[in-house]
Amino acid sequence: MNLQANPGRGDGSSAEAGAQADVDSVVVRFAGDSGDGVQLLGHQFSQETALAGNSLATFPDFPAEIRAPTGTTYGVSAFQINFGSRVVKTAGDQPDVLVALNPAALKVNLNVVRPGGLIILDSGAFREKEIKRATFDTDPRTDGSLKQYRVIEIDISAQALEVAKPFGVSQKEALRTKNLWVLGLVSWMYDREMKSTSEYIARKFGSEDPVGQANVAALRAGHAYGETHEISGEITPVSLPAVKFEPGTYRLVNGAEALSWGLVAGAQLANLEAVLASYPITPSSPVLHILAKLKQFGITTFQAEDEIAACCAALGASFGGKLGITASSGPGIALKTEAIGLGIATELPLVVVNTQRAGPSTGLPTKTEQSDLFIAVWGRNADAPIPVIASRSPGDCFDVAIEAVRLATKYMTPVMILSDGYIANAAEPWRIPSMKDYKPFPKAFRTDPEGYQVFQRDPDTLARAWVKPGTPGMMHRIGGIERDSLTGNISYEAANHQKMTDTRFAKINGIANDIPEQDVEVGETSGKLAVVGWGSTFGPINRAVHNMRARGHSVSHIHIRHIWPLPRNLETLLKSFDKVLVAEMNQGQMLTLLKSQYLIDAKGLLQVSGQPLKIARVEAAIKEQLGV
Amino acid sequence: MNLQANPGRGDGSSAEAGAQADVDSVVVRFAGDSGDGVQLLGHQFSQETALAGNSLATFPDFPAEIRAPTGTTYGVSAFQINFGSRVVKTAGDQPDVLVALNPAALKVNLNVVRPGGLIILDSGAFREKEIKRATFDTDPRTDGSLKQYRVIEIDISAQALEVAKPFGVSQKEALRTKNLWVLGLVSWMYDREMKSTSEYIARKFGSEDPVGQANVAALRAGHAYGETHEISGEITPVSLPAVKFEPGTYRLVNGAEALSWGLVAGAQLANLEAVLASYPITPSSPVLHILAKLKQFGITTFQAEDEIAACCAALGASFGGKLGITASSGPGIALKTEAIGLGIATELPLVVVNTQRAGPSTGLPTKTEQSDLFIAVWGRNADAPIPVIASRSPGDCFDVAIEAVRLATKYMTPVMILSDGYIANAAEPWRIPSMKDYKPFPKAFRTDPEGYQVFQRDPDTLARAWVKPGTPGMMHRIGGIERDSLTGNISYEAANHQKMTDTRFAKINGIANDIPEQDVEVGETSGKLAVVGWGSTFGPINRAVHNMRARGHSVSHIHIRHIWPLPRNLETLLKSFDKVLVAEMNQGQMLTLLKSQYLIDAKGLLQVSGQPLKIARVEAAIKEQLGV
Amino acid sequence: MNVQTPPQKLTAKDFASDQEVRWCPGCGDYAILKAVQTSLANLGARPENTVFVSGIGCSSRFPYYMSTYGFHTIHGRAPAVATGLKLARPELDIWLVTGDGDALSIGGNHLFHVLRRNVDINILLFNNEIYGLTKGQYSPTSRVGQKSPSTPLGSVDSPANACQFALGSNARFIARGIDIQAKQLGEVFARAHANKGASFVEIIQNCIVYNDGAFDDFVAKEHAAERQLHVVHGQPLIYGKAKDKGLRFNVATLSLEAVTIGQDGVTEKDILVHDEKNRTLALLLTGLKPPAFPEVLGVIYCDPTTSYDAAVKAQDDAVRAKGPGDLDKLMRAGNTWQVS
Amino acid sequence: MNVQTPPQKLTAKDFASDQEVRWCPGCGDYAILKAVQTSLANLGARPENTVFVSGIGCSSRFPYYMSTYGFHTIHGRAPAVATGLKLARPELDIWLVTGDGDALSIGGNHLFHVLRRNVDINILLFNNEIYGLTKGQYSPTSRVGQKSPSTPLGSVDSPANACQFALGSNARFIARGIDIQAKQLGEVFARAHANKGASFVEIIQNCIVYNDGAFDDFVAKEHAAERQLHVVHGQPLIYGKAKDKGLRFNVATLSLEAVTIGQDGVTEKDILVHDEKNRTLALLLTGLKPPAFPEVLGVIYCDPTTSYDAAVKAQDDAVRAKGPGDLDKLMRAGNTWQVS
């Protein structure tokens, strides 16, 4: 048997694709109980893979928020990685390899493994009680359930216990080294250096701690097991050559990190300090956690009593002359609606980070969806436009955050960033940018009282001037009641309200002239079919379009970053294609937006299953559109 | 001089219209200080006019919420009435007559009077101080400001003081009878019976109260003044014959009343008791005030601590098996967003009344706008559709409320009613319906435990069954986390979420089959131009289309009640016209909705000045569209 | 209502739903769940007349595990939902389960108003001094210096005192219990249930994953006897393994002192007697914190008054007693005219 | 900051903006506005360093009438806005103006948290026991039986006590004043301003239009002397025209009694001395209501502690003292690799 019998399929190249017969990418999925350390295992393996120079994409697939009792199906945590010697864009449609640390992990993940794929089981965890707990009626290893897969059973539990013995750690601690044992094994399978993991363990435990020592020993033992044991006949270790990346310094980054750093970068480029006011909510909380550790960058963080207070506190900070930022998800975004309106009315900068999750209501907090486009663009009382920008990948969050800060400060407006749970948690190799490569956009505060009027506007941007309380001679009042278009005093005049409403529109619409024109990711600028996406569907759409083009089809990929206002050339661009297919993880929100703006008869590829879009689905939809 | 020199113009028939040279309608505007009782004056005059059998429409034009210091321009309160011997549909574009009780009232309302119109002034209030207070630089009576109007000065203050003398009331009380003196005068001008007003005063004060007696005396004195004084030369009293209304019992009704009664009616037809949970906010509060007095109808009212609590309490009531209702405006609607999502998720009936006002943020609380269409249709996190219905006039609120209750209970869903500040406050003659003419739609609760599943659905409506806590054997749990499509238990399954999302969509979309097809208000079902409106723009659009048709133009008026889902035939209907013009008081929200749904290249006539749309503007837009 | 005579007394099990309980192994919530189920059985409650309403949080998953009616609502808003439910259906027995974040962070205002209005529901606040569900951020009850993902250097804001917040909100019933003390919890639940008004119960709950041992200063075995004072109306405020410790009122400072009977001339007579109707005493008792003082447990304050729902119902009923409304008549009242 | 040495002492007028004041004639808000302007002048405040933040309500229009910086925000959320502003700009002098509806109905939670956190702002709650701006609905401080458009038969829920709510929220500074008592208000404002933390001031305010005379039981001329107790730290709790009335502590009931000196053997020694640091006393004093007791006015409670903004700043500063962050370095920390 050979692990590589049918390689590369997991990356979504559909069955008829002959182009990738050589081993150029592999999809591995680790799965186990919430307590099994699967996320750490996945993260470390990603780290090693990245250091080896492969391209990779990951998909941490968390269980629901609460830790479930051991061994239950709903307590299963999984981590999927797709890595290869060519550029990898998604975490893969179907795993080539599944490592299942208990029966529940097998139960939940069985149906996703590619037929013919490899399953590595911890046979030590397949006791009758656990099998039942996992809601198997009979033992899946013997009842034929696994017959379309290659299965390797190893009593990993016993191995881990054995290895840990000399260090005198508790049985519980010993069993918890299973994840590192597995990491050793897969490191052997894919010829990975384990140095970074050993260092990580040493850092975490200190070199004297017996638990740390047991962990290192387990790591080595897993590796040795691969080298020396019987499975060396069943699995041939493979080494995927490094991808030719652009030169630079790289790291793994997830979306929450890149976004947080991007906010810091944006504040620096704007020459501002910032206040992040947030209330914890899945999957948005990491932004708060990360920025809470970055006080040295002039960032103050504030865990407010709720999302309304968070948004209001951010506005208060902006009124004070720092950059107000607030971050949330789903129900928390809904709660900020009223306060965002106040930001629009008072024309204060504000960055609202929306890490989307599945809904409505509480929905599926740990699952991804792109269904907040409507609320972002249209979800406020009255006529209340704001710019909306979406990030397409973990690393892209950095630039999107900078752009959001730029627009918020330049145009004195709330801006909403759309990220999502997948982007926030997934890690990808990222060429670390240098701050010196970014053009600063320092924000000037007005200090000159001469002729100052609160709602006087810059003729280009239509933005009003920002004034810091504390500045002598510039005292003024703002508020949510309609303001006189010059003085900012309360005005109930009909004509003034019309003028202010028109101006608010014109200001936001004018941003279309200050953002890049829409480009085409892959393919020509006209043709039979444009597949339009936004946000985290970038990977699958891009790969699918690549694949279809490789098969000779006329299809291009357009990925929209600026959702509101839309890029000026987008209408012309879209109308240069015979057909437009919008692929998104909602019931057709971008589709509706584009139809309303351009009257194009676009079609939708819509999915709201809480899982990332699969390449195969996009390919199928392209075929349908092309009639092939 | 003759009051009727140029009659009927105020109703928006544009200058070239020759059709209405005879006196068939008049627009009168009363204006004075907030303390002058102008609204009462207007209301009583409307009452008398209605009893006289004229058609009428009113526009109470409130100042900002706080009572301003006497004599200031921002403290001016106005009331406009358009009445006639033909069917009147708007409060009129331009008053033919303005009664100004102080200089500020003149200042604020001068520019709206029709050139050549009549202005009646209380000269007793035109002292230097008051003139200055009203921000006139010089006395408008003598500086030529009024030269294009006919002006009659009467020292109404002195008249009122004089009349009140015998009753021994305070000077303040005496001056406060000015409004009734004016009412007497205009009652004489338009040949009105004053009986209902006399009765009203008697009811309010009792017959013994000297203040009441002074008021009645003022009323009579104003009338007598008209009959006997010098102005009888300047003004010829006119009597507009009664309009031929459909037979029935009529009353004046404003939108808040009709809406409240409609909710009661809906609950009765559904055979339910109801809980209204609300938080006061302009212009929504009257619904709370009215229903608070209707406990005998099985309505319980609850002034919650805020709008979030109000919406949640309404949901709690619905969970308990009564109809939950909540009412608000602007910022309050924004706050309900999250809780409406919970209603969508748990599929509980809920009626959300949105009396729209100008925004964004606090905006102009007392001014009208139709700018909550976006938040109604699209303003929630995730994919979260609900039915949205708009009322077009005060009386129409009754039927709209019934329809909302019907849909909410039949389809187990939140429903949003869109009314607005104008509809809520304006009064119109209304043929009082009989409850026996309405078909009941009693809602059955499920009580049979046999085979009960929480999210089992009626195959026709896709609604789940409603179960009252307290019912044995039917205990169940619901919540905002995604629910298994059958049992309702928490489910994190990808396929289940897809199914539930699809079903929620299908359920709401299916309502299109249960609502009337879109009809055409005026004109043919195809032609050169359809003017599309919704909500309170009904009157001006309708009159404008009538006027243009009278001039031989091919134009029809389509007024949309069911905003989501849209009527099934609307697409075909709209596409039967060469052009579509959407007239609305926002920046193009219905326009955007229609474009997104039907890809029609409709144009907008958009206005957000906080004032009702004028007939003349609509006519001008029609002309532009028709190229005439 | 449609209640059949119970065929037999129900047991705790009859109050358990068919859903697998999904808290972390070792979570204090399990014990509370058990205690509630047992209490309801003991109180003779009927599942069909009982409703559990909750917000969002680990604790707020509670309703799924009860065989009663249940509504898992949104974060912080359970008191509002419960108020609407109680107004609609005053005859139902409504329990509200919430956490320290749910009730005191996002939901503080609704908690305030449900207590102020004295809506007849039983409020169980599971206080683990942490946000469990969102993975361990500090909460409004976390102590100063709490390190958490959102306060990596330790929190700096002083915590809310749940019972004192309730007192400031005009609550008329305030009690406190500990997750693992099933018997005492049962007694508290029985009293809360008997009180016709808002009954506020703070339950000290251990979050084994994110805040393990937060209450060890008075819950740990070695401290329990010396640092827990279980109050009983009319009984002296005495505690300690040897029942030798007590609370004395210092009239000069208007505060309580922890004293030892037999030391410094202190006798049992010096010890204050618990009066659950005394609001001043409630303030004093709820303010005590170990180790200098005992943690006060049991029914600390109970001074009932008419509940909001009862008062609303009385007003509604009084109007309705005059006969049902006639809409046709209502709409024809006042000035109308005929057209024929 | 950019403060020039003031060329001259400012007057009340210097704190008035150019906007015409738009309250109803006779509204109590006018007097408060005057008192605030006068106080700021007396305190030597600078308009450019002063910010007024408010919610929505008649009272909340206040900032427009001040020549300082001002932010008229949204209903109930002013404490949150002010907290963000203070965190961003701890050196500013921040005043918050709110009403009983704004602060205690929709905004109760934010008020709770701003007090609990002890953010250094001065909170002026104009309590007129009514919703003025929305035309007269009852508010959470309205007394039972209040008839209003939303409670045509009279309200049934018992009112919140603003000061006790503040106490339950762990406020460290609580004071009370009356709109028309400019001098006393000025003293209270000065103390609030001096307190570095959240200073809570309830101002009894007459709404002449919707709730005229609501406080006549202790504000009306004929009652003022006999039913107002202006407390002073260290002074006995004496009131009455003849200074013959006082408050005595009843140790049996742990409550206060209103007594008359010279009657029933009561002497001045029996009268409690005001201690503004005593929380129990604060509870007792804020709970008193006329006519049986006096309305207690002045600085009722003041027991300062570190403010939230100061503690946050200290943490921020400590980190920043180690040097500014280097983003390029941060992003390159941990595992990285080179591609060349």
Ligand SMILES: Cc1ncc(C[n+]2csc(CCOP(=O)(O)OP(=O)(O)O)c2C)c(N)n1
């Ligand atoms: C509107 C909203 N904001 C935030 C969240 C995320 N969230 C869920 S539970 C929770 C806090 C839970 O803490 P607590 O109430 O103490 O419950 P515990 O989990 O500790 O039992 C938060 C912040 C949410 N679900 N909804």
Ligand SMILES: Cc1ncc(C[n+]2csc(CCOP(=O)(O)OP(=O)(O)O)c2C)c(N)n1
């Ligand atoms: C979100 C929201 N809800 C409701 C309102 C309407 N509203 C404005 S002020 C107010 C209450 C005012 O009462 P209070 O705070 O006591 O101020 P007062 O007018 O009495 O000074 C209400 C309900 C609003 N502006 N925004």
Ligand code: SF4
């Ligand atoms: S996180 Fe804490 S509170 Fe939540 S279930 Fe686990 S142990 Fe319990």
Ligand code: SF4
């Ligand atoms: S309504 Fe009342 S509170 Fe508001 S301005 Fe008028 S008198 Fe003052």
Ligand SMILES: [Mg+2]
């Ligand atoms: Mg908690």
Ligand SMILES: [Mg+2]
């Ligand atoms: Mg008030």
